[in-house]
Amino acid sequence: MTDGFRAVYGTEPTGVWAAPGRVNLIGEHTDYNDGFVMPFALPHATLAAVSPRTDGLLRVHSASGEVPGDIVELALDDLAPGRRDGWADYPAGVLWALRDAGHAVTGADLHFVSDVPHGAGLSSSAAIEVVTALALNELYELGLAGWQLARLCQRAENVYVGAPTGIMDQTASACCTAGHALFLDTRDLTQRQVPFDLAAHGMRLLVVDTRVQHAHSDGEYGKRRAGCEAGAAALGVPALRDVPHDGLEEALGRIEDDEVRPLVRHIVTENHRVERVIELLSQGGVRAIGPVLTEGHASLRDDFRISCPELDLVVDTALASGAIGARMTGGGFGGSAIVLVDSDAADTVTKSVQEAFAAAGYAAPRVFTAVPGAGARRAR
Numbered sequence: 221m222t223d224g225f226r227a228v229y230g231t232e233p234t235g236v237w238a239a240p241g242r243v244n245l246i247g248e249h250t251d252y253n254d255g256f257v258m259p260f261a262l263p264h265a266t267l268a269a270v271s272p273r274t275d276g277l278l279r280v281h282s283a284s285g286e287v288p289g290d291i292v293e294l295a296l297d298d299l300a301p302g303r304r305d306g307w308a309d310y311p312a313g314v315l316w317a318l319r320d321a322g323h324a325v326t327g328a329d330l331h332f333v334s335d336v337p338h339g340a341g342l343s344s345s346a347a348i349e350v351v352t353a354l355a356l357n358e359l360y361e362l363g364l365a366g367w368q369l370a371r372l373c374q375r376a377e378n379v380y381v382g383a384p385t386g387i388m389d390q391t392a393s394a395c396c397t398a399g400h401a402l403f404l405d406t407r408d409l410t411q412r413q414v415p416f417d418l419a420a421h422g423m424r425l426l427v428v429d430t431r432v433q434h435a436h437s438d439g440e441y442g443k444r445r446a447g448c449e450a451g452a453a454a455l456g457v458p459a460l461r462d463v464p465h466d467g468l469e470e471a472l473g474r475i476e477d478d479e480v481r482p483l484v485r486h487i488v489t490e491n492h493r494v495e496r497v498i499e500l501l502s503q504g505g506v507r508a509i510g511p512v513l514t515e516g517h518a519s520l521r522d523d524f525r526i527s528c529p530e531l532d533l534v535v536d537t538a539l540a541s542g543a544i545g546a547r548m549t550g551g552g553f554g555g556s557a558i559v560l561v562d563s564d565a566a567d568t569v570t571k572s573v574q575e576a577f578a579a580a581g582y583a584a585p586r587v588f589t590a591v592p593g594a595g596a597r598r599a600r
């Protein structure tokens with residue numbers, strides 16, 4: 221990292237920070253409905269070697285950017301939502317959000333290296349935002365807590381980049397801890413670290429990246445979000461979080477819009493699934509979360525309608541070849557699925573999915589075992 225920074229900028233960085241990608245165990249699209257989510261951090265992370273500047277300039281370089289090798293140089297005073305500088309929008313958005321919140325940040329040089337796959341539903345966007353925010357927080361001694369950095373990063377992504385995502389990804393990257401999943405109430409950002417050690421139970425969670433690229437800002441995500449807001453308005457509640465699971469049928473009967481009704485059903489049942497998973501894990505019933513994950517997939521496929529043939533093929537093939545549970549994870553329309561398997565069935569299930577993809581003429585998926593890693597931290 222230090223070598224890379226020196227090669228790009230010709231000086232030594234002040235420090236190196238890291239922020240991970242994440243995988244979401246359960247609680248999909250609930251984070252902009254004031255609901256519950258349960259992500260954990262991946263070992264995959266974005267590293268940033270960083271030095272502060274005093275001249276009002278931001279320079280960014282990525283070893284994995286769209287135009288590798290190019291330094292993007294921007295004047296902080298020119299940063300404004302709606303500017304378009306490609307991938308640099310993510311770190312630039314963070315600088316904009318920090319300054320817009322009144323923090324006296326006077327510039328920085330950043331060099332990024334990442335092994336979080338881009339656009340795979342594993343949140344490379346939050347990783348690059350959070351690593352930027354954490355580095356500046358420490359270099360400029362801003363004293364912001366993890367959840368505050370997450371809020372600023374979400375603002376960067378929503379307002380500056382223009383992707384209407386919830387708060388889950390940034391909070392996961394900023395606040396997760398190794399060996400745990402993060403139970404997050406997105407209404408008040410209350411957090412609980414839930415021990416999640418599948419190996420101790422003879423199981424594994426596989427991540428299957430379909431390599432189908434999603435694009436959050438392309439409209440479908442925004443349409444789902446707008447549909448959820450319309451549902452809450454029709455029901456006279458601040459957010460769909462406020463619709464109780466045992467009042468769901470009654471609530472659905474009050475919604476006239478046929479497109480909105482299934483969206484509401486997904487959010488309310490999904491919040492309930494997060495609560496069920498929490499309860500099962502607290503009782504040591506790790507295996508029993510499998511069917512809850514699979515139910516979540518059916519809900520995302522049929523009610524929320526954000527799956528795709530490749531994700532469905534992963535789930536169907538995995539279950540047919542012995543998986544305990546499986547579902548798409550992340551925003552949808554591509555990206556990754558997660559598969560809960562007995563450790564000794566992992567190879568068989570992986571092989572079945574790979575063969576099914578080959579038979580369908582799809583590109584080979586990337587499969588790895590996800591073990592909960594650490595959240596954002598200083599690396600050097």
Ligand code: ADP
Pocket residue numbers: 266282283284285286306307308310332333334337338339340341342343344345346348434435436550
């Ligand atoms: P996801 O968060 O699921 O990976 P997004 O579409 O939200 O997908 O964000 C991916 C985008 O984030 C990339 O297309 C790129 O513009 C930017 N990005 C993320 N990490 C990096 C990085 N290390 N270097 C350059 N750009 C990055």
Ligand code: MG
Pocket residue numbers: 343344345346389436
């Ligand atoms: Mg993202």
